[in-house]
Amino acid sequence: MTPDTVDQIFVISKHWLLGYVPAMLQPLASAVLSVVPVLLAFPLLFAITTVLERKGLGRIQNRYGPNRVGPAGFFQFAADGIKSLTKEDVVPRDADQVVHFLAPLLLVIAAFLAYAVLPIGRNMVVANLDAGLLYFFAVGSMVELAVFMAGWSSHSKYSLLGAMRAVAQMISYEVPLVLASIVVVMASGSLSTVAIVEAQAGYTATLPHWYVFTPWGFAGFILFMIAATAESNRSPFDLPEGESEIIAGYYIEYSGFKFALFFLGEYLGMFATSALAITLFLGGWAAPFSFMTWIPSYVWFFVKLLALIVFFIWIRGTLPRLRMDQLMGMAWKFMLPMTLLNLFTAAVWHFLPNPLLRWPVCTALVVVPFVVLSRSMKQGKTLQVRTYRYAE
Amino acid sequence: MTLIFLILAAITIVGTAAAMSFRNPIHCILGLTVGLVGLAMLFLHLGAQFVGFTQIIVYVGAVAILAVFAIMMTQGGRRLTETATKPQITPSLLVGGTVAGAVFAVLGWAMLGRPSTAIHSVQPVVSVNQIGQLLMHNYVLPLEIMAVLLTAALIGAVILAMPQERGKR
Amino acid sequence: MLGVGILKGLTETARNFVGSYFRKDRLTTIQFPEERAPRIEASRNFPFLVYDGPDAMAGLRCVSCFICEKECPPKCIIIDKSTDKKPDATGKLQFYPAEFKIDVSVCMSCQICVEVCPFDAIKMDTDFELSTQNRFDDLLWPKLRLAKSNEYYHEIHPTEAAAVDADLAAARAKAAPKPAAPVAPVAAAAAPEKGTTA
Amino acid sequence: MNPLTGYLLLSALLFSIGLAGALLRRNAILVLIGIELMLNAANLNFIAFWRYGPNPSALTGVMFTIFSITVAAAEAAVGLGIILAVYRHTKTTDLNEMTSLKG
Numbered sequence: 001m002t003p004d005t006v007d008q009i010f011v012i013s014k015h016w017l018l019g020y021v022p023a024m025l026q027p028l029a030s031a032v033l034s035v036v037p038v039l040l041a042f043p044l045l046f047a048i049t050t051v052l053e054r055k056g057l058g059r060i061q062n063r064y065g066p067n068r069v070g071p072a073g074f075f076q077f078a079a080d081g082i083k084s085l086t087k088e089d090v091v092p093r094d095a096d097q098v099v100h101f102l103a104p105l106l107l108v109i110a111a112f113l114a115y116a117v118l119p120i121g122r123n124m125v126v127a128n129l130d131a132g133l134l135y136f137f138a139v140g141s142m143v144e145l146a147v148f149m150a151g152w153s154s155h156s157k158y159s160l161l162g163a164m165r166a167v168a169q170m171i172s173y174e175v176p177l178v179l180a181s182i183v184v185v186m187a188s189g190s191l192s193t194v195a196i197v198e199a200q201a202g203y204t205a206t207l208p209h210w211y212v213f214t215p216w217g218f219a220g221f222i223l224f225m226i227a228a229t230a231e232s233n234r235s236p237f238d239l240p241e242g243e244s245e246i247i248a249g250y251y252i253e254y255s256g257f258k259f260a261l262f263f264l265g266e267y268l269g270m271f272a273t274s275a276l277a278i279t280l281f282l283g284g285w286a287a288p289f290s291f292m293t294w295i296p297s298y299v300w301f302f303v304k305l306l307a308l309i310v311f312f313i314w315i316r317g318t319l320p321r322l323r324m325d326q327l328m329g330m331a332w333k334f335m336l337p338m339t340l341l342n343l344f345t346a347a348v349w350h351f352l353p354n355p356l357l358r359w360p361v362c363t364a365l366v367v368v369p370f371v372v373l374s375r376s377m378k379q380g381k382t383l384q385v386r387t388y389r390y391a392e
Numbered sequence: 393m394t395l396i397f398l399i400l401a402a403i404t405i406v407g408t409a410a411a412m413s414f415r416n417p418i419h420c421i422l423g424l425t426v427g428l429v430g431l432a433m434l435f436l437h438l439g440a441q442f443v444g445f446t447q448i449i450v451y452v453g454a455v456a457i458l459a460v461f462a463i464m465m466t467q468g469g470r471r472l473t474e475t476a477t478k479p480q481i482t483p484s485l486l487v488g489g490t491v492a493g494a495v496f497a498v499l500g501w502a503m504l505g506r507p508s509t510a511i512h513s514v515q516p517v518v519s520v521n522q523i524g525q526l527l528m529h530n531y532v533l534p535l536e537i538m539a540v541l542l543t544a545a546l547i548g549a550v551i552l553a554m555p556q557e558r559g560k561r
Numbered sequence: 562m563l564g565v566g567i568l569k570g571l572t573e574t575a576r577n578f579v580g581s582y583f584r585k586d587r588l589t590t591i592q593f594p595e596e597r598a599p600r601i602e603a604s605r606n607f608p609f610l611v612y613d614g615p616d617a618m619a620g621l622r623c624v625s626c627f628i629c630e631k632e633c634p635p636k637c638i639i640i641d642k643s644t645d646k647k648p649d650a651t652g653k654l655q656f657y658p659a660e661f662k663i664d665v666s667v668c669m670s671c672q673i674c675v676e677v678c679p680f681d682a683i684k685m686d687t688d689f690e691l692s693t694q695n696r697f698d699d700l701l702w703p704k705l706r707l708a709k710s711n712e713y714y715h716e717i718h719p720t721e722a723a724a725v726d727a728d729l730a731a732a733r734a735k736a737a738p739k740p741a742a743p744v745a746p747v748a749a750a751a752a753p754e755k756g757t758t759a
Numbered sequence: 760m761n762p763l764t765g766y767l768l769l770s771a772l773l774f775s776i777g778l779a780g781a782l783l784r785r786n787a788i789l790v791l792i793g794i795e796l797m798l799n800a801a802n803l804n805f806i807a808f809w810r811y812g813p814n815p816s817a818l819t820g821v822m823f824t825i826f827s828i829t830v831a832a833a834e835a836a837v838g839l840g841i842i843l844a845v846y847r848h849t850k851t852t853d854l855n856e857m858t859s860l861k862g
Binding site: 463 | 773776777847
């Protein structure tokens, strides 16, 4: 088998399987054969991630983490899954039954729908839409509604507060998220995710042409990742589910399998935004060095995805939770100006063809506003070692 | 008149009718979302991909959430706002229903009475690129006006919704 | 500048992460059922009844004075007084509890019963594995299950138990020379025996 | 009946539903939603005429719809802002109870 065959093995096997299907059912069978692997692969990744996350967080805090089920606790996800499946499904008496039931379903469906436009490997995308990026954000906006439905229908003050926080946070951070990804659209000239990956193809002396290796691309990637963390409600932006204040946020009244569905939806959303970050800035399924192209494209995609997931876990183990005003201030006073300036930087990069000129100019255009903004955010705040009157 | 059209039309009609008839305003918004998603699907079915996705982003992601926030800020925890009694036929209901029905009857009569002749049955291919080109060339003035309008709306909405300072009045 | 602190924090957590694989002393977790933490003398949990001598029921120090039952904030102690009397730890004839029950599910381990007991008969245990599968009968502990020997008390709280023994010996010495009433021979006979075992 | 007529009928029905809602509902927010529905009915007309019209390559219908959606979004934002401002004075969103012009 040549490397190319290994790379295309899923595509080839799909066509081989389609050969056995009568011509009338071919479109349907093709869709099913594209969708089912996605429906299997990402929940499996979710299962692995929960174990990785718990073990990683444990090690960060000098603990063992789960180590009882299976070798080194690796099958903990199976135990968790069985537990959540067999638990009693409690619905509050005052809850809006229909909406309460629909909310987790809508969340998971919206999270799964986003995977339709993400290229997992070469020629491996469920639907190559012309407006793929727009589709991704359209589907992502449905998550907000699901979150609101969950919080409102539970008829509990904690879940309502959590839902309001989550919706406010998601709306605020959707603006920088979209603006940070628009620089890539400007550079590649297309909204199609496949075309964006193709625009980053090619190598200069073994180094790839990824957008992250440009000043605006790097800044865009960092801003995108911050916004993605906030969008997926992960620490340090996990106010909607801040345990110390509102217990579990919008899904507090859910139990058993519906709770597991919320968990799944949240992680699927995180994977989807990470995968979009890979597609937009990290060259999608492309290999990082030209001499490593023999490794199949989907392997590279999942390696990058796992790297970003590990980074998310690392961040979660490091940073404390923000306050609500800090969160909103971050979105509107730092992220929004930075993303808007980044748009300008990308335009300058496009219109300065001379690499000797455009590198310093664009780097300055990114670094100077960052320094100024971070100085201004710190203004009036004296940071000092905190003294405690009673606890010591 | 394909099956897909009928299904999508049914979703749209049921959703919007629910939005206008439920008593709980939050249910109304959820019904509206269903109806508008159905409408967006109709746009996609008609080949207008960009418009369909924009419809979902704007209506599901922004307008519905905005309306929900407005309801939560004006009614708080109260669930039923309009009369909790059974719906009854009032003169206003009769008049409103008659007006709406009359409008529908007139529009329907106009459409069915004069079947349109020129039917372009080939699905037009429209790329986002084309839309962008048009926006930046033929429609650049409307685009700028829209930008000004959106800015004005943003500032206006903020000023309207901002709590007035104490002692100013 | 924004981000420097984040980077510092990230290096710190990364050091923790890597270090936990190479240095065992970083991991302070005790793998509970297999490993156990060393017993701390001052630790206290559910109360128990102390007895002297080989026979648990005969040697109970409790005289069923009802002070602990009255003082117990959640009212989890139930005592039935006996009709007859028997000599107590100092040799004096006293009532004894016909039944003494503590409800584990109600007890909050506040130690007030221990504080108020004038006979040093009830003390705090260190056992914390109290869970059972029957929430009614298995959680209402009878006298038989509550009674634990003075040796056990010495084992879990040695300093405190030694002080208690010294107090009791003093009380016994005070009680013994008094050649009072017809009970005296019985008390005198009982006292040395108790003293040797204690 | 050709496909265009189906879309036009659907659009007329949507418009009537929106009109009925705007006329009958007493909650100001839902009246605004009814107006949004009427705008959307117009959008459907634009798209249907673009799709089945004689010159689809000009994209006029699509352009109109994009601008119309933008206007509708701005309208919703300002409308809801006005409702919030009115609510602050009158403590109600019921249109029947908003009887005075004075703040």
